[in-house]
Amino acid sequence: MLEKFQPTPPDPILGLGQLFKADPRDNKIDLGVGVFKDAAGNTPIMSAVKKAEVILHDSQTTKTYKGLAGDEAFRDEMRKLVLGDAVAADRVATLQTPGGTGALRQLYEAIKKVNGDATLWLSDPTWPSHVAMGKAMGMNIRTYRYFDQATSMVNFDAMMEDIKGIQPQDVLMLHGCCHNPTGANLNADQWSVITDLLLQKNAIPFIDIAYQGFGDGLDEDAANLRAMAARVPEMLIAASCSKNFGLYRDRVGCAMAICDSAEKHDVVSRNLAVLNRMNYSFAPDHGAALVAIILGDEVLNAEWQRELTEMRDTMLTIRQELADALRLKCNTDRFDFIAEHRGMFSRLGLTKEEVDRLRDEHGMYVVGDSRINIAGLSGGRVEPFATAVAAVLGG
Numbered sequence: 219m220l221e222k223f224q225p226t227p228p229d230p231i232l233g234l235g236q237l238f239k240a241d242p243r244d245n246k247i248d249l250g251v252g253v254f255k256d257a258a259g260n261t262p263i264m265s266a267v268k269k270a271e272v273i274l275h276d277s278q279t280t281k282t283y284k285g286l287a288g289d290e291a292f293r294d295e296m297r298k299l300v301l302g303d304a305v306a307a308d309r310v311a312t313l314q315t316p317g318g319t320g321a322l323r324q325l326y327e328a329i330k331k332v333n334g335d336a337t338l339w340l341s342d343p344t345w346p347s348h349v350a351m352g353k354a355m356g357m358n359i360r361t362y363r364y365f366d367q368a369t370s371m372v373n374f375d376a377m378m379e380d381i382k383g384i385q386p387q388d389v390l391m392l393h394g395c396c397h398n399p400t401g402a403n404l405n406a407d408q409w410s411v412i413t414d415l416l417l418q419k420n421a422i423p424f425i426d427i428a429y430q431g432f433g434d435g436l437d438e439d440a441a442n443l444r445a446m447a448a449r450v451p452e453m454l455i456a457a458s459c460s461k462n463f464g465l466y467r468d469r470v471g472c473a474m475a476i477c478d479s480a481e482k483h484d485v486v487s488r489n490l491a492v493l494n495r496m497n498y499s500f501a502p503d504h505g506a507a508l509v510a511i512i513l514g515d516e517v518l519n520a521e522w523q524r525e526l527t528e529m530r531d532t533m534l535t536i537r538q539e540l541a542d543a544l545r546l547k548c549n550t551d552r553f554d555f556i557a558e559h560r561g562m563f564s565r566l567g568l569t570k571e572e573v574d575r576l577r578d579e580h581g582m583y584v585v586g587d588s589r590i591n592i593a594g595l596s597g598g599r600v601e602p603f604a605t606a607v608a609a610v611l612g613g
């Protein structure tokens with residue numbers, strides 16, 4: 219049987235990490251996978267997380283199973299973190315999942331189960347796994363235009379032209395904030411226009427929010443999602459704690475389904491829990507327990523928010539520095555958009571050949587679509603990167 223497996227193509231994001239590791243050059247820079255890096259190039263454990271681990275270590279008395287849907291305190295804190303008070307708690311069914319990807323998977327499963335003919339509309343471009351996972355599950359996928367190559371901003375007219383074809387009960391995925399891979403985000407007015415369309419078409423919004431706190435602030439990054447949630451009868455949300463808590467490998471995520479009435483809540487909740495049972499029984503507990511401790515403790519919560527603010531400010535500073543350095547070195551304003559973008563990534567608009575040359579000639583590891591991880595430039599790496607981009611563009 220197993221001889222039937224064919225070699226797999228490298229993952230567009232994770233494959234780059236293998237190449238980077240194998241590169242012997244000292245001055246190489248990794249701008250691939252989306253993990254925060256400090257000035258030394260390390261991805262530190264947040265101090266609030268370390269303290270929560272001590273609390274957990276000292277207070278945990280058993281490792282027995284929790285409920286299938288996961289830890290209640292964690293799920294309730296996540297609901298508050300993402301939705302604030304936009305929607306009554308008794309309309310929101312929640313499920314603890316292994317990472318934000320696990321939340322996406324479970325919500326894809328839910329769509330397939332109850333709405334198998336629906337089309338899932340994804341932005342072009344989007345995070346590659348959004349597409350790959352849907353295709354692997356045999357879902358109907360359509361993409362809508364999103365990114366204007368010429369301005370490196372959202373092409374809202376083209377997006378609206380495409381999604382006006384959305385059918386009743388189709389699902390429209392939006393990135394809650396910090397669009398991955400482009401860094402170009404919809405504004406509040408545009409979210410409101412999209413909400414009008416979804417209401418008119420009786421279609422369902424599905425928000426992937428994996429970078430809350432990395433754009434403009436925890437509440438600011440959730441504001442558009444919350445405004446939409448307050449107006450629509452139903453919504454799906456996949457939230458991740460990988461980035462804003464730095465809990466990448468611990469796999470902490472939460473799926474949420476907003477129901478049109480509190481009466482539906484219990485049956486939706488139980489169905490989501492069954493999806494956990496069908497796929498892996500229980501989501502991992504450790505990281506979720508840490509998040510519940512941090513969010514539920516005033517002092518730790520404040521400490522975590524301070525650290526998150528520091529990370530965000532680092533990225534915002536790098537954005538401005540990089541835009542300035544590229545303007546100077548490349549003698550063009552074509553990269554000014556980097557300072558306008560928000561989140562961990564920007565798509566630079568370089569050709570595949572230019573991306574290859576950045577890697578081969580300069581040791582700069584950028585994802586193939588020219589997406590860079592802004593945090594990878596901390597610790598004085600802006601200058602050498604801008605110099606390499608100028609060299610590649612210069613000939």
Ligand code: LMR
Pocket residue numbers: 231232250251252253345398
């Ligand atoms: C990324 O886009 O780099 C992150 O979301 C990590 C991943 O799993 O791809």
